[in-house]
Amino acid sequence: MKARVHVMLKNGVLDPQGEAVRHALGTLGFEGVESVRQGKVIELELAATDAEAARVEVTRMCEAILANTVIESYTVEIV
Structure with missing residues (x-):
């Protein structure tokens, strides 16, 4: 079984990498971003066979190490 975790900075947290990408896109002629x-x-x-048990375990992983929950939010998808 596979799990996919999406981690993003929370709204209001500055994103210097995102700003650098936005600037680079403008420099390359991509307007309107x-x-x-x-x-x-x-x-x-994952070796797990139960989707809900896998979701619980991956959520625990996110809370422990995969996401910095002070400044990041995450979603867990079982695929």
Whole structure:
């Protein structure tokens, strides 16, 4: 079973990488991009066979190490 975790900075947290990407896009001629938020995707291959148990375990992983919950939010998708 595979799990996919999407991690993004929370609204209101400055995103210097996103701003650098926005600026670079403008420099390359891509107009109209008003803002960019950059995040990360983490894919986990799990031995679990129960989807809900896997979701609970991955959520525990997010809370422990995969996301900095002070400044980041995350979603867990079982695929």
